[in-house]
Structures are given as structure tokens and as C-alpha cells.
Amino acid sequence: MDDELELNFSVPSAAPRPSKPSAPRKDGGAKPNGDSAKPAAKSAAKPAAPSQLPGRNPNGKTQPAQQRAGKPVNGRQQQQQHAIGRDQKKHQPDQAAAKAKAQPRAPREPTTKIGRSGRVQQRAGKERFKQSGGRGTDPDDPDELMRAPEPEDEQEDDLRAAMSLMAQREEALQREDREAAAARGGGSKARAPAAEREGVVEFDDDDDGGGGRKRRRLNGPGGGGSANGGAVKATGRGNYVPGSLVHAGKTANNAAAAANGGGAAAGAGASGAADAAAPGGEWSDLGLAASLGQQLGSLGFLSPTPIQRAVLPVLLGGRDALVRAQTGSGKTLCYLLPIIHDLQAQQPRISRGDGTLALVLAPTRELCIQVHDVATALLRRFHWLVSGLVIGGENRQHEKARLRKGVALLVASPGRLLDHLEKTASFRTSELCWLVLDEADRLLDLGFEAKLRQITELLNRRSGGGGSGSGAAAAAGNGGRAAAAEDGEGEEDGEGEDGEEEEGEEEGRGRAGREGGRGSGAGGSGGGGGGGRQTVLLSATLHKQLGALAELALRDPAVVGFEMRRTGAGGVKLLATATAGGGADTAADTADADPLSTYSLPSTLRQCWMEVPAKERLVALAALLRSRVASRRRLGGSKAVVFVASCDEVEFLHHVLGDVWEAAAGAALLPRGVRLLKLHGDMPQAQRTETFAGFSQEGDGVLLCTDVAARGLDFPNVTTIVQYDVPGAPSEYVHRVGRSARMGAAGEAVLLLMPHEVPYVNLLRSRGVLLEQEHLDKLARYMPAPPPDQALAMGIRPGKAAAGGGAAAGAARQLAQQLHRQVAAAVSRDPHASQLANDAFRSFVRAYATHAGDLKRVFAVRNLHLGHVAHSFCLMATPTMAGGSGSAADRKRRKREAAEAAEAERRRKMKRGARRVTA
Numbered sequence: 001m002d003d004e005l006e007l008n009f010s011v012p013s014a015a016p017r018p019s020k021p022s023a024p025r026k027d028g029g030a031k032p033n034g035d036s037a038k039p040a041a042k043s044a045a046k047p048a049a050p051s052q053l054p055g056r057n058p059n060g061k062t063q064p065a066q067q068r069a070g071k072p073v074n075g076r077q078q079q080q081q082h083a084i085g086r087d088q089k090k091h092q093p094d095q096a097a098a099k100a101k102a103q104p105r106a107p108r109e110p111t112t113k114i115g116r117s118g119r120v121q122q123r124a125g126k127e128r129f130k131q132s133g134g135r136g137t138d139p140d141d142p143d144e145l146m147r148a149p150e151p152e153d154e155q156e157d158d159l160r161a162a163m164s165l166m167a168q169r170e171e172a173l174q175r176e177d178r179e180a181a182a183a184r185g186g187g188s189k190a191r192a193p194a195a196e197r198e199g200v201v202e203f204d205d206d207d208d209g210g211g212g213r214k215r216r217r218l219n220g221p222g223g224g225g226s227a228n229g230g231a232v233k234a235t236g237r238g239n240y241v242p243g244s245l246v247h248a249g250k251t252a253n254n255a256a257a258a259a260n261g262g263g264a265a266a267g268a269g270a271s272g273a274a275d276a277a278a279p280g281g282e283w284s285d286l287g288l289a290a291s292l293g294q295q296l297g298s299l300g301f302l303s304p305t306p307i308q309r310a311v312l313p314v315l316l317g318g319r320d321a322l323v324r325a326q327t328g329s330g331k332t333l334c335y336l337l338p339i340i341h342d343l344q345a346q347q348p349r350i351s352r353g354d355g356t357l358a359l360v361l362a363p364t365r366e367l368c369i370q371v372h373d374v375a376t377a378l379l380r381r382f383h384w385l386v387s388g389l390v391i392g393g394e395n396r397q398h399e400k401a402r403l404r405k406g407v408a409l410l411v412a413s414p415g416r417l418l419d420h421l422e423k424t425a426s427f428r429t430s431e432l433c434w435l436v437l438d439e440a441d442r443l444l445d446l447g448f449e450a451k452l453r454q455i456t457e458l459l460n461r462r463s464g465g466g467g468s469g470s471g472a473a474a475a476a477g478n479g480g481r482a483a484a485a486e487d488g489e490g491e492e493d494g495e496g497e498d499g500e501e502e503e504g505e506e507e508g509r510g511r512a513g514r515e516g517g518r519g520s521g522a523g524g525s526g527g528g529g530g531g532g533r534q535t536v537l538l539s540a541t542l543h544k545q546l547g548a549l550a551e552l553a554l555r556d557p558a559v560v561g562f563e564m565r566r567t568g569a570g571g572v573k574l575l576a577t578a579t580a581g582g583g584a585d586t587a588a589d590t591a592d593a594d595p596l597s598t599y600s601l602p603s604t605l606r607q608c609w610m611e612v613p614a615k616e617r618l619v620a621l622a623a624l625l626r627s628r629v630a631s632r633r634r635l636g637g638s639k640a641v642v643f644v645a646s647c648d649e650v651e652f653l654h655h656v657l658g659d660v661w662e663a664a665a666g667a668a669l670l671p672r673g674v675r676l677l678k679l680h681g682d683m684p685q686a687q688r689t690e691t692f693a694g695f696s697q698e699g700d701g702v703l704l705c706t707d708v709a710a711r712g713l714d715f716p717n718v719t720t721i722v723q724y725d726v727p728g729a730p731s732e733y734v735h736r737v738g739r740s741a742r743m744g745a746a747g748e749a750v751l752l753l754m755p756h757e758v759p760y761v762n763l764l765r766s767r768g769v770l771l772e773q774e775h776l777d778k779l780a781r782y783m784p785a786p787p788p789d790q791a792l793a794m795g796i797r798p799g800k801a802a803a804g805g806g807a808a809a810g811a812a813r814q815l816a817q818q819l820h821r822q823v824a825a826a827v828s829r830d831p832h833a834s835q836l837a838n839d840a841f842r843s844f845v846r847a848y849a850t851h852a853g854d855l856k857r858v859f860a861v862r863n864l865h866l867g868h869v870a871h872s873f874c875l876m877a878t879p880t881m882a883g884g885s886g887s888a889a890d891r892k893r894r895k896r897e898a899a900e901a902a903e904a905e906r907r908r909k910m911k912r913g914a915r916r917v918t919a
């Protein structure tokens, strides 16, 4: 059954928004390519912009005769004209000069030809300088010459020289294209005709002072061209660390091979491998610039995925878009490619002085880093386009400096972006032409909706764009998690943009209710904004507030992964349809518009659940990790991500399964070479970034984390997802498991449930998520055990546990419990470990208490056996819930301590390094 969601934005009128080449400029002016861009309604309301007046160029400046006469004026000429205008002002300080300028022009001297001796020009210049009584430019003064306007004949010389260069360059490009086409074996796919790409020929990237440059955007299918025709400058900027591109490339190659070899693999819902790279697809077919296609190829992206095929033409055609697709289907490139295609083609070339032209917002810092890394890798070929990152936890001053210099493509988390929009005066966004909200459902879950509204309004104001977007204050009934995050993180440093929803959820939910009440009343005009800005909203789920967000940000969007239907009331309904990524959509009961009910999971993902008594949770986790590591390593690599409910639990498990375990059991839990890593929102940003990159690069490893890693993160080759604690919301289940089985790779997800939690499986089933059951006894062989003499003392033959069968499994579990007691004893002797255990227990119970709605019935605190739960945290007695971890003050204290420890460690490392150098 289809899922339905009512959207409030108005139904698109019959005429779609003009495609990119004719998109309205924010000054309302016609674009240099001559398209009259303003939609009728708006242009009628506004007085004619200067640029629309006859004899004016798009900046409202007087057009040169050549342009008025209808001769083409290219970007370089425009720049020169601007420069001339400025310099003329500078060099005509007095009235006499102004009058002289007003005199009818003397007949021109014969134009100096290119290649003629510079001395001829110099002499003529010197003569003019003398005649003017020393006014104007002294040709003997090299500094002056650098600044001076050139005499007209010299301008023309320059123009001729430039045009001749253009022609040469164009010829070279065409030659290159012909060669490339011949190499591809298809001469028909040559570059677009020269006339289409006249604006993309390279010129020096003169900055005109940052104001008033008019660029020609060459968006739209077939309208793009290569900006540099392969004249690649290695800038060394690309800092793509995680290696997921390489991984992706491999996956794509594998997928392509599978599809080619397997023949029928490309069918809908077939294996993700076929989804990943349908044969025959080419980037240039979709209208991307040839050089961008080449860059994609060099990064291993050989052909587009289905979702990219669906979305790229829409965005290249200049429309806003609302996109839903399954996890790991390649959504990031869906928006980065059209953005880069557009930016690289703009003429005159974008320079740093232009500020930010594309803005990508993502809910977590790690996701921002990831998107930025991919963007940086793609931009390597376009050295004049700079990408940047602003996220909470980073040094504001450094960010400010980068923004002041100018960052064309900026990836940001909402809190920090808002901060810069409000406080960094040199942050230019007046030229913004792209806004992307990635993981929009998560942004909403985290309660960023108010911040998004503020951001959109600020951007609109700065760009002078229309659309207040004020109507989007949707009731954020579940925004409490974010409110909690803000409570916990934001007060001190104004961050709060992350998914640190682990603790303080109760306070958060209360506050969310209030915020929801406040927001719900706002109606409003909405309807997108930002003048000619193109906006993209990507969501993995059909979130309840998506309609409001779409209303806030989008204008007449193309909708991919949904179906849009008119309602009688003039609004539209969104219906979930099969996602372009293939795979099976879950069955859908749409009454509550639960995101999960419309979700699509990769068909290569095996999902199972395991019933585990509370007191055996820790050893079950240990056995599960050992079993997966052992079996997957045989297959060439094992990477597991373990999700828990709180930062404290991550800290506890990391310490206990690492150092404490080894000391108590006499052997490490995991084989040598398999690292145990941690990632959560209370870690200092530097550590988070290091872990993120480290785990991406690892061949084998186990990552203990909170839901901060649940969305969008693309760790290559994750083979197993373990949900040690149940997800906070059903949709979170889907996002967590989506970290595996990406781009057609195989993966597995294991959900551990305590006996009273087993009905959760039915809840998932009712939403179409089907899990198999796996028995704990199957892990018997991998249960950790104490040394043989202790086993014998317990009356258990050491080899018996490994033999298999029911009795053996029982024995193995007994031995594991014995080992667990030893670990617990070690914890009780170690004050630091004890503190971690107490904090983790409290946080676990607090998080458990925050489940709402249907989930509250299944995950009720009263159903917890607190003694057994405490045992699973290696505690001899059940701690009281009073005080301790979980308060905002406590979070801050721990964060500060962690930052101090990290800083001390950094200094130690530096000292060690310095000592090594001097030695």
C-alpha cells in the first residue's frame, strides 16, 4: 500500500520553473547569455532592474558600444570593462578630466596589431601622458602601468589576443574531444558545439573586487561543457581520507562485472550490485561536463546508479528536487555532481572573492566531513573551486578566516552555519545558487527545523530573494532529541548541531513538546525562496514534517521516490513509491505516516535477531563479535559497527572489552589486528575525526558508537551491524542497518533483544521489515572462557564447550558467565572502570525510559530486570539512579576532561616527535 503524507506547499502551476540557463538572477537582471530570466509575476511587481534598461549590462553599468551593437561580449571582456570602469574613476580625479572624457572621441589611431613591438605602444602612451599634462598613466611607472586603464586601441589588441587564444584553446579542446570520442569508439559523443560553450574558455581568474560580477551559468542537459578541457592542475587539496571512493569504485566495478556477466541482474529489485552500475550508463549522457565525467572515472565511479540517473537530469535542468532513496544508493553524488557541473561552468570563473555559491547542510559533523571529502575529491580537477567545511567543535577563528577568503562549496552543520551567518561579517552568500539539505529527515528528528528556518530566512535576506519561508514552523513533536542535544552541547559553545541524543532525552522531550506547540501555529506564505537559488532536499524516509520543510525550502520541486497528487484543498499529497535504488520497499500501512513504513532496504542485507537474557548481554556481544570476526576474516575482511544508546555505554564497553578484558581473561577479546574503536558525540572533535578516518581505512575493526554514526556515514566494507541496544525510534533501525550492504555489497545486521523486548520483532514485521531468528547457542563456540584449570574446577571439560550440541552450548555459556564474573571483579577493583560502569548503567536506564508511543509498551523500564542489567555492566550491585551521569553539567564536565586529555596526548605526541627529530 502506498504511504501518504500531506504537503502544504502549493501545487505547481502548469508552467515549470524555467530551466537553469534562464533561471532568474537575484538582481532580476537578464543573464549575460541573453535569457530573460524573471518569472512574469515577480518582474511585474518589481521596477525594472538596471540591467534590464537599454544600454545597460547585467550589472546596471553602461554597456560598451561593442556590446550595444549586439556583438558578443565574453567574460574576460566584461571583466576588463569592470576594471576599466573602476580605474577610470581612479584616474580622473578632477573636473577637467571628466570634461575631457565627455568630449566627442577623436578618430581612432590605427590599431596596434598583436605581435608588434611593445615599444610602439609604449611611445604612443608616453606621448599621450605628456599631452595630458601628467594626468593619467605614466607608462614609465611599472606600478602605475599595472593598475592603469589601457588606451582603447590596446584594449582592442588585448581583446584580439584573447580571442585568438580562445580560438586556439577551443581548437585544442575540440581535438581532445575528438580523440576522447575516438578512444571511446563513438564519435557521436563529442563535446557540445563550441557556440554552446563559448563561456567556458579559460581566462585568468582576475578578481574584480568581489562585487557585481555576472556569471553565465551553463546548466541544463547538454548545456554544460568542460571548464578546463582537461587542463588539470594538481592542487594537492584533496584530503579524501576514508578511502570510500576507492571502495566505491571497486564496488562499482564488481557490480558492473556482475551485471555484465550475470545478464539479468539489472531488473528492478534485483541485487544491489546491478543497482550499483547498470551497464552502458555514462555520465556525459546525463549532461555532465566531460571533465567532470573524467574526474568521476578517475575516482572509480564508472557509471551512475539508478537514483543518480533519476535525479541528475532534474537538477541539471534547473529544478528544485525532493528525493527519497534507500540507504547507500549514492545520494551524495546526486547533488554534488550538478553543483560542481554548474560551478565549473560559470563564467567568468568563480573566484574566492565571490564567496559561497553552494551550501550543503547535513545533520552530523561526521557526515559533513564525509560529504566535504567527496566534494574535495571531485573538485581536484577544478582548481579554482574551493570547498570548505564548518562544523561544531572546530576552531571558529580558522573557519572565519577560510570564509573570509571565500569558499565556493561549503558543507556545514546547521548550528555552526547559523553562527557564522549571524556573526561572521565577511561570510558572503549573496551569490548563493545551491542549497542542499541532506538527510532532511534526520535534521528534522534532531529538531533543527527552527534553525533551518532561520538559515533560510537569512540566506533569502542576503540574496534579496523572495519567499519568506515563514510558514514552516512545523510541530516538532519528536524534536526533543535535538533539544536534548542542544541542551547538552549547545549552551557552552553554541554548537548543538549534532546527534548527541544519548542523554538527557527526557528533558529533551519535554522541551520538544513546548517547541512543537510554538511552531505549530505558524502558517505562512512559504513556498521556497532565495531568488534563483536551486534547492535540493534528500530524505531516506517519509518524515511527518517533510512537507513543512519542503514548503519552507522548495519551489515547484521535482519529486523522486515519491508520487505527488493534488488534493481538493489546493495542496498536494506525497505518496511513497518504489525508490529508484531498487530493493524492496517495505509494506506500508500509512495511517501514521511512520517513516519506517515507507522504507526501502537493500536486498543484499541479511537481518536477524537474537534473544539474550539481560545478564548474558555482555558475553553474548563478546561471542558475537568473535564469531563474526572469525568468519568474515576468512572471507577477506571483517568490520563491525556496534550501536548502543549512550555515550557512557560506548566509553564503558570500549574500556571493558579492551584493556580490562585482556587483563582479566589473560587474552585479548579480538584477534590481533582487529582494532576496537569508539565514536560518540561527547568525544572531542579531533578524536571523532580521527576515529572516523581510522575506521574507514581499517580492513578489520569493531566500532562502538551511538546513533551519531547511524545516518549517512559511508564506512567502506562494513560487514556486520550489531544493535546491542534497541534503536530509539523504529526508523533508526533502518538507518543503523543501512551502514552495511551498501552499493550492492553483502551485509548482515544482528539485533540483540532481551526476552521482554521480543515483541519488537513483530512491530518491525508489521512495517515490512522481516528478521530471521538466530539462537544464542549458535555462538557457543565463540563464547569467551576462563583458563582450562578454572573450567575443570567448575566440573566442565574445557574441550566440551567447543564440541557443539545443546549440552555443549550450556557449558560454554556457563564458562562465559564465569569469565564475566572475573571481568566484573576487575572492574570493581578499578575506580575508573567502576565509574564508567555506573555512568553507563544510569544512561542506559534513562535512555530506556524515553521510548514513546508503541515502543513504550515494549520497552518499558518496569520490564527491565535492573539487577541483571547491572550485572551486564559488570556491577556487583544495582546503582541508584540519583545524580551522576546524564545531567547537562556532567556532560560538559566530561567533555572538558576528554578535551583536556586529548590535548595533553597531542602535546605528548608532538614532544615525542620533536625529540625524534632532534635525535
Ligand SMILES: Nc1ncnc2c1ncn2[C@@H]1O[C@H](COP(=O)(O)OP(=O)(O)OP(=O)(O)O)[C@@H](O)[C@H]1O
Residues within 6 Å of the ligand: 244, 245, 247, 248, 249, 251, 252, 276, 277, 300, 301, 302, 303, 304, 305, 308, 325, 326, 327, 328, 329, 330, 331, 332, 333, 540, 711, 712, 713, 714, 738, 739, 742, 743
Ligand atoms: N555511481 C557510483 N558508482 C560507484 N559507487 C558509487 C556511485 N555513487 C555512489 N557510490 C558509492 O556508494 C556509496 C554510498 O553512497 P552515498 O553515501 O552517497 O549513499 P547514500 O544514499 O547517501 O547513503 P545513506 O542513505 O546511508 O546516506 C559510497 O561509497 C559512494 O562512494
